[in-house]
Amino acid sequence: MMKRIVLAAGLVLALAACQGENMSTRHLAPIPPATMALMASKGMSQNDPILMRAFKKESEIEVWKRGSNGRYALLKTYPMCRWSGQLGPKTREGDRQAPEGFYTVTPSQMNPNSQLYLSFNLGYPNEYDRAYGRTGSHLMVHGSCSSQGCFAMTDEAISEVYALAREAFASGQRGFQFQSYPFRMTAENLARHRLDPNIAFWRNLKEGSDYFEIAKDEPRVSVANQQYAFSGDASVMAAVAQKRQTDDQQVTALAANGVQPVKLVYADGGQHESFRQALYGDAGQGGSLAVDASARKRLGDISRPEALAAGPQEVVLTANRKPRGASAPMAYASQRSGAAPQAGTASEPAAQAVDSQGPSVFGRMRSFFGG
Numbered sequence: 001m002m003k004r005i006v007l008a009a010g011l012v013l014a015l016a017a018c019q020g021e022n023m024s025t026r027h028l029a030p031i032p033p034a035t036m037a038l039m040a041s042k043g044m045s046q047n048d049p050i051l052m053r054a055f056k057k058e059s060e061i062e063v064w065k066r067g068s069n070g071r072y073a074l075l076k077t078y079p080m081c082r083w084s085g086q087l088g089p090k091t092r093e094g095d096r097q098a099p100e101g102f103y104t105v106t107p108s109q110m111n112p113n114s115q116l117y118l119s120f121n122l123g124y125p126n127e128y129d130r131a132y133g134r135t136g137s138h139l140m141v142h143g144s145c146s147s148q149g150c151f152a153m154t155d156e157a158i159s160e161v162y163a164l165a166r167e168a169f170a171s172g173q174r175g176f177q178f179q180s181y182p183f184r185m186t187a188e189n190l191a192r193h194r195l196d197p198n199i200a201f202w203r204n205l206k207e208g209s210d211y212f213e214i215a216k217d218e219p220r221v222s223v224a225n226q227q228y229a230f231s232g233d234a235s236v237m238a239a240v241a242q243k244r245q246t247d248d249q250q251v252t253a254l255a256a257n258g259v260q261p262v263k264l265v266y267a268d269g270g271q272h273e274s275f276r277q278a279l280y281g282d283a284g285q286g287g288s289l290a291v292d293a294s295a296r297k298r299l300g301d302i303s304r305p306e307a308l309a310a311g312p313q314e315v316v317l318t319a320n321r322k323p324r325g326a327s328a329p330m331a332y333a334s335q336r337s338g339a340a341p342q343a344g345t346a347s348e349p350a351a352q353a354v355d356s357q358g359p360s361v362f363g364r365m366r367s368f369f370g371g
């Protein structure tokens with residue numbers, strides 16, 4: 001034991017020598033008292049294992065805690081300040097896409113000296129991504145409000161999430177599951193996005209989501225025949241199969257009752273409505289695109305702010321997946337009441353300046369549908 005302590009102390013001193021006297025200690029910040037009180041009110045401990053889920057369209061990241069009964073319960077939902085790209089998986093280096101899929105975050109993926117306050121690496125590409133030859137690196141959840149393929153939460157929020165992960169690791173958790181989705185995997189969302197080219201992939205992700213929703217436990221994840229394969233308790237797997245059948249019937253009924261297929265076209269990703277209102281007010285309804293100075297000071301660098309102001313364009317599709325017409329920019333999906341902004345994101349390894357120019361929404365639509 002003494003030998004391990006000496007070795008650990010030596011490693012800390014060596015790192016300090018390399019980093020100089022300015023080595024950050026922000027990664028040691030305690031879990032805020034309000035969150036500790038919230039955990040106590042829910043019968044949770046800072047030592048309990050965690051699991052995270054991200055939803056692009058809703059721009060939210062959830063942190064769940066596993067209790068003594070082996071089931072996870074929702075601790076807190078954090079609004080995302082920024083994610084980039086479109087709904088859909090990341091496929092290649094430089095495509096600005098944030099990953100979708102099932103990832104595992106281990107202690108070695110935590111970055112206490114991130115240039116984006118604090119961060120952790122999602123582990124992209126995972127086995128599934130590699131099966132498709134996908135490329136990319138340094139895909140993170142981090143502070144700031146800038147993204148080139150990452151999930152940005154703001155410095156305050158990443159500090160809290162980082163502390164939750166740190167304490168779970170210190171108590172013996174070897175890695176936590178990070179589930180990343182395009183949207184909440186409801187029958188309504190699947191009906192609306194039923195003609196999207198990614199629908200088969202999203203239905204595959206839904207199997208894992210359904211397992212978690214039913215069992216409140218993480219599914220065991222593997223890859224077989226270039227598909228995610230999920231396994232776990234036999235009774236839960238049977239319930240997942242039944243839920244899939246029920247939801248498929250509901251999707252069919254929604255389509256028959258006139259729910260139109262759509263595609264959301266983003267100028268470049270999105271952010272939680274609470275941040276958009278703080279930054280731009282009613283810019284999407286013809287107001288100023290100028291970013292509020294106090295909000296910019298609080299959030300720091302904001303990548304491509306002009307791409308965020310109006311929200312995504314909702315395009316109604318015909319049966320052959322061609323646009324029937326585009327509505328005005330849609331309002332961001334309504335969020336849970338009382339969810340206060342807590343953090344933002346950008347991409348690693350460094351917060352680089354991002355070209356503020358880029359294809360217009362019309363140009364993006366042309367690239368998606370041809371013409």
